[in-house]
Amino acid sequence: MNEFRIESDLIGDLKVPTNAYYGIQTVRAIENFKISSHKLSNCATFIKALAQVKLAAAKTNYELHSLDEPLYLSIRQACLDIIDGQFDNQFPLDLIQGGAGTSINMNINEVVANRTLEIMGYKKGEYNYCSPNDHINLAQSTNDAYPTSVKIALYQMHDEVYQALDNLITVIRIKAIEFQSILKMGRTQLQDAVPMTMGQEFEAFAYSLEKEKRKLVTAREEFLSINMGGTAIGTGLNAPKEFAELCAENLREVTNIPVYVAPNLIESTSDTSSFVEYSSALKRLAIKVSKTCNDLRLLSSGPRAGINEISLPALQAGSSIMPGKVNPVIPEVVNQVCYKVIGNDTTVMLASEAGQLQLNVMEPIIVHCLIESMELMKNALTSLKEKCIEGIIANKDVSENLVKNSIGIVTALNPFIGYKMSTKIAKEALITGKSVYQLVLEYDLLSKSRLDQILNPENMINTQTSFSA
Template structure:
C-alpha cells in the first residue's frame, strides 16, 4: 500500500493503482450508475495533455525530460493498456474535475514509473503542476467532449451515408412494384414500393447532411481559457499555440473559440448536436415502424414485404419469426430521444461562468453517438439489405382496395364515386366489377383509368381519355 495526502487528509491506495487520491475519493463519492466514464472522453483528454505538454515545452514552461516521459505515458494510455485504471463513474459532481484529475494521476504515475520512481512520488512528476500545467478542468473537459463527439460523429455519418445508399438500392429494386398506399392506416391511393423507399432514402439523406454541417459547430474549443475563459495562469504564447498542436494530434480541424468565456459557460452547441441525433432517431423509428407494419403477417397481416429472418421468434409458437431488428431500432430511438431530454436539462442548468452538469451531458451525448452508429449499421446489414417484396400480395391488396376509386373522381364526380364505393363494401363486389355493371365505361376505358402505373404520377389518370370523354359531353 502507498499513502497519498490532500487538503482533506491522507488516504491509502493499492501500490498497483496508477490513479491517485483524487480518483479514489471520487469513486467513493460517485458510485451512481455502475458505468465508467466513456473511454472516448478519456482518450480525448489524453490528447489534450499531449498538446499541452508539447506546447508548454515549446515556451520553456516544462523541461525536456518531463515532456518526453509524459508523452510516452500518454502514448501508452492511448493504446488502451491502462483502460482499467479509469474507474470513475460516468456521473459525478465537480464539472468533470474528478475525471480530469484521474487522467492527470494515471499519466503522472506512469511517467514516474518510467523514470524509475515509485507511484505516488509526485516530487518527480506532479499531476497538477506538470501534467495539468496551463490548464483547468473547465477548458480541458468541454474541449474533450467536443473532440470525443467529433471522433464518434465521423463514423456515424459514414454509416448514415451507407444506409441512405442501401435505401436507394431498394428504391430502384422496387420501382415497378405497385401497391396500395395508406393514410391513417386506411386504404388510400396506389403508390409503388420503390416510391415508399425513396421517401425513406430522402429522409436519411437529410440526416446525413445535418450531421455533416453540425460537425463544424463542434470545432470551436475553449482550450487555453482555463477556469472561466479569461486564460488566467496560461501564458499568452501557450493559448495561441496549444490549439494548433491539438489539431496536429487529433487530425481534427479545431479552431480557437473567439469568445472563450462564452465557450466555457454555454453548452448549447451540444443541445444542437443532440437535437439532430434525435431527429435521426425519430426518422429511424418511423422507418422501423413502417417495416413492421408492411411485413406484418405472414398470413394475417399486410405482408407486402418480407424482412430477413434473423432468429426464432417464440418460445411457445413454432414457426414464428419476429421483426426483431426494427424492434431493436425502435428501442434505440427511444434511448436517444430520452438522452436528448437529459442533455437539454443539463445544458439549461448552467449558472454564471460554468455548467457543472457537463458530465451528464457528456455521458448521454457520447452514448447517443455510439449506439446510433452501431444501430444504423445493424439496421442496414441485418434488415434493409435483405428486404424482399411480395409482389403478389401487393397486387392482391391493391385490386381489392377502394383506393382505385380515387382515380374516377375526375370522370364521375365525388357523389357517384361514393355510391360505387358503397356497392363495393356492401355487396362484396370488386371495384372493376361494380363499375362495369353500371355500364359507365367500356372495359378498355376502365383499364386505362385504373391502370395503377397511371395513378402513381402527377395529373389525371388516363388524361388523354379524360379529355376525349369530356369533349363528347
C-alpha cells in the first residue's frame, strides 16, 4: 500500500501522507516553521472557529448560487465534523509562522476539502471534485478568513478567563467576610501607617480585580467587527458584493456571536487594534493579580521573623537544605505567569505597530501571544483560588498585637496634640521602646479616658466598607 500521495502547487510536487486530511500547503508549512511547541492542534477553540468561518462561507456561497447543493451539503458535514473535534490532529502547524496566517488558512481549507471528498466517495487529493482553493476558500482570502477566525476563537476563549476571574473574586470576598472583625496594621512604603481590618484589605483585593472584569468585557466587544468579504486587501475582489453581509449573518447563526461587518473593510484588513485592546486588558489584570500575590507573600512572611499576619496553605517542602521551610509557591508561580502576560502584551504592541500598508503580516505572533496569555491567566487564576486563597488562615493574635504595639497609631493624635508633638512622641517611642500610650500620659497631654477613646483602633477604622459574598 502506497504511504504517500503526490500533490502539486506553485513550488512543485510533494509527497503527502496518504491518510492525512491536510495537503501540500500544510506539509510545506510543517517543514518551514519549526519554531515553537505551540501547535494549532492543541488549540481546539481556534480549530473550531476556523471551521465555523468555513461553514458560514460555504453557506453564503451556496445561497449566492456559487456552490451546488450536493457539494455544499458535503462541505457542511465536513465542517461540522471538524467543529465536533474529530480532526484536531490534522492541524499540526506551529502558531508562529510567516505568511500572515496563509498556512493556517490553507490547513483548514485542505482538511475541509479532503473530508468533503471522503464524504462524497472520492479519494483524498482528488481536488477537481472539491478544491481547497476553488471551493472551500471561495470568495475569501487568508486576510479576511484568518483574522475573523481568530476573533471568533478569542471571543469564545474569553468566557473561561472571565469565569476563572469571577470565581477568584468570589472566594476573596468570602475571605473578606471571614476576616472583617480582625484588626491589623495598614502599611505604606512598607512602614506602619494606620489600623484597618483584614476584611477591608481583602475586600480591596476583590474590588481591584472586579474592575478588570469590566475592562475585559469591554475589550472583547472589539472582536465582533469582522472583515469577511474584504478578501485580499478589503476591496472585495473575487467576492460577490452581497457576500460580506450575508456571511456575517450566517456566521452569527453558526456561532451565536453577534458579529458585524466592519464599516471600512480596507481599514479593517490591516487593523489589529482589537487584539491590542484585549492584550492590554489582560496586562492590566496581570498587574493587579501580581500585586495581590506580592501582598500575600509579604503578609505571610516569616513565620517568626516576618509579618505573619496570614498563613498560606502548606503545599510542599520549601528547601533542600533548610528543614521545616515552606514557601508561598502559588503566589510565586502566579507572579511569573503575570510577567509572561505583560511581556506578551509588549510583543502584541510591537507586532501591531509593524503593520504595513494594506496588511499586518505579524498577526500570527499576535495570535500566539493572546492564546498563550489567556490560557496561562485562566490556569493561574484557578490555581490561586483553589490552592491559595481558599486555604488562607488569619493569625488574629499576631495582627492585633502588631496594632497595639505600633507607633503608627500616633496619627490619630494629630487633631488633638498637633503634628509636631505627635512626631516627638513617635520618635521617642521608637528610641525608648515605650508605647505611644505611655508617653502621652507621661507628658500629661491627654487624660487616660480621652486617650483610650481616641486610640481605640476600632474608632480609627472606616466602618463604611461593606462586605458581600
